[in-house]
Amino acid sequence: MALMNANTLLYGARDAIAYHQAIQLPDDVRAAMFQADRDIRARLRKVTRFVIDSGRAMSYASAEYRRAKQEPLQFELRFLRQGSVVYDTVIDPARRPPQQTDLDDGIYARTSFLSDFEPGLAATKYFELVETALAPLCKERGWRLVTNKDTCVRVVIDEKIHIDLPLYAVPDTEFVTLEKCFQDVTGLKLVAGSARLSTVLDGFSDIRIPTDRVMLAHRKKGWISSDPRALHDWFVRECERHGPQLRRTCRYLKGWRDFLFLEGGPASIALMACAVRSYKEGGWVPQNDRDDLAMLEIAKRLPVFFSATIVNPVLPDAEPLNDWDEVTRKRFVNAANDLHGHMHTALEGTANAEITVRRLQEALGTRVPYRPDLVRAFDKTPARAPVAAVVASPLPLRRPTTSA
Ligand SMILES: [Mg+2]
Incomplete structure (x- = not known):
């Protein structure tokens, strides 16, 4: 169960500019x-x-x-x-x-x-x-x-x-x-x-x-x-079905990709297909005011989706959306695992708002503002020790990697 609520840090609020605003096109x-x-x-x-x-x-x-x-x-x-x-x-x-x-x-x-x-x-x-x-x-x-x-x-x-x-x-x-x-x-x-x-x-x-x-x-x-219109229709239909959060999580995923891979990261359409699949497959209850949890759920599934074939949603017989060689696939799966690790620690592995912010910055870059005050802690005494280690001192930010 999530200990932290970092939704405002991602989506912002009327009086708080956050990640979602920072990645908008000027x-x-x-x-x-x-x-x-x-x-x-x-x-x-x-x-x-x-x-x-x-x-x-x-x-x-x-x-x-x-x-x-x-x-x-x-x-x-x-x-x-x-x-x-x-x-x-x-x-x-x-x-x-x-x-x-x-x-x-x-x-x-x-x-x-x-x-x-x-x-x-x-x-x-x-x-x-x-x-x-x-x-x-x-x-x-x-x-x-x-x-x-x-x-x-x-x-x-x-x-x-x-x-x-x-x-x-x-x-x-x-x-x-x-x-x-x-x-x-x-x-x-x-x-x-x-x-x-x-x-x-x-x-x-x-x-x-x-x-x-x-x-x-x-x-x-x-x-x-x-x-291209068929793909467009598919995405618009899925956004109608799953609500506006789906579109936002696609933007966050693209932001993650751009931060991590200077060039040649997973294609946007592959990321969109993975986000849609996370909503479709269920096993969690999306809440429109919890973009942070939605990202955690998608990040949890991403390594599995990346490891297998991502089928073109409108042309199932066409080339898969992730036609990656094995080295590339491994790199992308590792990156997805890291994203999950960071999201998990940020939301479920700490009760310290500063650590939550640091982990989200590691995952998405400093367009996530350093605003621990935008993070809410639910419960300071987790019943169970979290799976990921709680790191007391902030780690230096990850340097984005370039593609080979
Ligand atoms: Mg183009």
């Missing part, structure tokens, strides 16, 4: 990120318009498409943000540089398909189009274009922010259906109301392009099946 960074993204969208729209108006769309068609079809390639772009900014789990990285805040803006080509899973647009030419369109903008702004990521075009805005642009293709026919549904709901054409698309998709779960019709451009593999 407003100016958020604003700069969205402005850069709007500029990227504007440039891409302009260039695509030019391609269409000048009758050059067909030059972006795959060889197969040209051979098989007489009619010109349909081709238009739409944009839909995805990932942590939309799930609302984005946090301010602990260690900058090299860590950066990441915005993922999906670019959707509404295009002709050759068959069910084969866009007429050539994946390589799609990359080419986006990179050629953005190169002058990057030059003007002093941004850096990164063209060696397999599944996106990356634009590094500054040392704090990068924007990833994964490139999708959606069949023209499916788009027409989506557009019609959107218009029925909002009374607007998609082009005019695109700013509301994300909200509309949140509100109407039946307005979807079928998952298996959304194709992602891969630099080496051509087109692969991948629907």
Whole structure:
């Protein structure tokens, strides 16, 4: 049983700024990120318009498409943000540089398909189009274009922010259906109301392009099946089911990962899947005003989850979310064990508020404020000796490790 209540130290209170506030993305960074993204969208729209108006769309068609079809390639772009900014789990990285805040803006080509899973647009030419369109903008702004990521075009805005642009293709026919549904709901054409698309998709779960019709451009593999919206829907559903604490614990876990691993820690989506599983599997009763206990329960399960396969919650047959080699796995399992050790000592292994704070700082870094006054002790005389040793003097903070 927990002896200490450190919820306020994590979540804060009306009059106390704590860990949760410290890991929020600052407003100016958020604003700069969205402005850069709007500029990227504007440039891409302009260039695509030019391609269409000048009758050059067909030059972006795959060889197969040209051979098989007489009619010109349909081709238009739409944009839909995805990932942590939309799930609302984005946090301010602990260690900058090299860590950066990441915005993922999906670019959707509404295009002709050759068959069910084969866009007429050539994946390589799609990359080419986006990179050629953005190169002058990057030059003007002093941004850096990164063209060696397999599944996106990356634009590094500054040392704090990068924007990833994964490139999708959606069949023209499916788009027409989506557009019609959107218009029925909002009374607007998609082009005019695109700013509301994300909200509309949140509100109407039946307005979807079928998952298996959304194709992602891969630099080496051509087109692969991948629907970010399905993952989004899954996480939003789980947050509705388990309450707002789930989202907060995902932020804390990302904060832990960023603090501990300079680069290359467990993927956010893997951490989110582990958090969700901890809530789903039960064996504890989540209390919305006890983020500290929720973190303890998740930390308890994390080494076991990391040791086995973390299945993609929307594509169970796809690659696991933790496709780690054995050395990496061991490192992550050890880190998870340490997190559990610290959480356990902080909440169940001491009745000293200072030790509670120190242990949480060791686990999550000094963005956990040194505020023993925010920790409440329930019972100063534990009936049983706690499992972990009570350390009388504060230990020096752990130095974050870099990945190999
Ligand atoms: Mg990204």
